[in-house]
Amino acid sequence: xxxxDDAPSGKDRDFWALVHLRTRLLPLCRTVRFxxxxxxxxxxxxxxxxxxxxxxxxxxxxxxGKLAVGHVSPxxxxxxxxxxxxxxxxxxxxxxxxxxxxxxxxxxxLLCVLGTCGFTFFNALFYNALVxxxxxxxxxxxxxxxxxxxxxxxxxxxLRVAWLQLLGVIATIAGVAITACHGDPRQLLAxxxxxxxxxxxxxxxxxxxxxxxxxxxxDIHWKSLMLALSFxxxxxxxxxxxxxxxxxxxxxxxxxxxxIAFYVALFPxxxxxxxxxxxxxxxxxxxxxxxxxxxxxxxxLLSVVLVGEKFRSYHALAMVxxxxxxxxAEHSGRKLAARTSA
Numbered sequence: 001x002x003x004x005d006d007a008p009s010g011k012d013r014d015f016w017a018l019v020h021l022r023t024r025l026l027p028l029c030r031t032v033r034f035x036x037x038x039x040x041x042x043x044x045x046x047x048x049x050x051x052x053x054x055x056x057x058x059x060x061x062x063x064x065g066k067l068a069v070g071h072v073s074p075x076x077x078x079x080x081x082x083x084x085x086x087x088x089x090x091x092x093x094x095x096x097x098x099x100x101x102x103x104x105x106x107x108x109x110l111l112c113v114l115g116t117c118g119f120t121f122f123n124a125l126f127y128n129a130l131v132x133x134x135x136x137x138x139x140x141x142x143x144x145x146x147x148x149x150x151x152x153x154x155x156x157x158x159l160r161v162a163w164l165q166l167l168g169v170i171a172t173i174a175g176v177a178i179t180a181c182h183g184d185p186r187q188l189l190a191x192x193x194x195x196x197x198x199x200x201x202x203x204x205x206x207x208x209x210x211x212x213x214x215x216x217x218x219d220i221h222w223k224s225l226m227l228a229l230s231f232x233x234x235x236x237x238x239x240x241x242x243x244x245x246x247x248x249x250x251x252x253x254x255x256x257x258x259x260i261a262f263y264v265a266l267f268p269x270x271x272x273x274x275x276x277x278x279x280x281x282x283x284x285x286x287x288x289x290x291x292x293x294x295x296x297x298x299x300x301l302l303s304v305v306l307v308g309e310k311f312r313s314y315h316a317l318a319m320v321x322x323x324x325x326x327x328x329a330e331h332s333g334r335k336l337a338a339r340t341s342a
Contacts, residue, residue, distance in 0.1 A: 043282050
């Protein structure tokens with residue numbers, strides 16, 4: 001330390017104290033990892049209930065997409081679902097939104113990216129992918145989402161998974177593949193790859209990133225969060241609707257189209273996203289994302305009930321693989337979370 005005339009002033013002493021504190025804390029910061037939150041059985045059961053309902057509603061979204069053909073065009077439906085969801089959420093949450101605004105304004109860019117990538121771009125790519133590629137390809141590509149979530153979390157945050165979790169993920173992917181190929185593995189060998197598959201892979205990357213980066217969302221009420229996300233989703237969906245209108249591909253909704261739009265706005269868009277976000281908070285993105293592979297299973301069951309499709313033996317086998325894989329992964333994941341938080 002300098003002495004005499006070279007002794008530091010009060011401001012200089014404060015500066016050197018901060019430098020010293022930084023040099024002591026920086027090595028500690030480098031070792032910090034995102035630990036799983038302490039979980040109770042009640043929290044886990046609540047997360048499971050939320051996720052099962054979410055995947056059931058998203059399975060219903062797939063059926064609604066089939067029923068919407070000829071009644072409303074894809075990009076028109078994407079835009080309507082988010083403007084209606086925004087209107088519903090604004091009616092019940094505008095007071096809470098105003099209360100949370102001071103916190104939200106510092107995170108507007110993050111909220112815009114989450115809403116745009118997780119909601120608008122994913123749905124736009126998903127619908128357009130089905131125009132160019134098969135439902136089999138889309139189902140199998142979407143089944144890779146839990147693997148990608150696990151990979152991103154490991155690369156960015158060093159979140160580890162147990163081997164049994166990976167085995168459970170593989171089992172759920174096998175169940176999705178059996179559903180997609182209608183129990184005939186030879187169909188998988190005959191699959192071709194085209195621009196639609198590229199669109200779907202981009203969609204999978206976007207929603208996986210959305211799932212991972214939900215950890216950075218501001219600490220605000222769910223009404224405010226969903227109101228902000230739905231607003232950005234609506235705004236970024238408008239160019240797709242204008243493109244559809246400009247190219248003469250738009251189909252304006254009839255009565256059935258409006259009914260479908262209200263359903264997807266209220267349930268798959270608003271309610272299910274709220275539940276999915278809350279589930280991520282309760283058990284983490286790695287474990288929550290695995291339940292996404294239930295979507296084609298629930299979609300199949302709803303198609304049997306609502307559309308009149310036949311239930312086959314391979315559907316039962318797929319359900320056993322997906323549910324068994326989720327149980328195996330969760331059984332291992334709970335133990336890993338307990339060790340991490342200990």
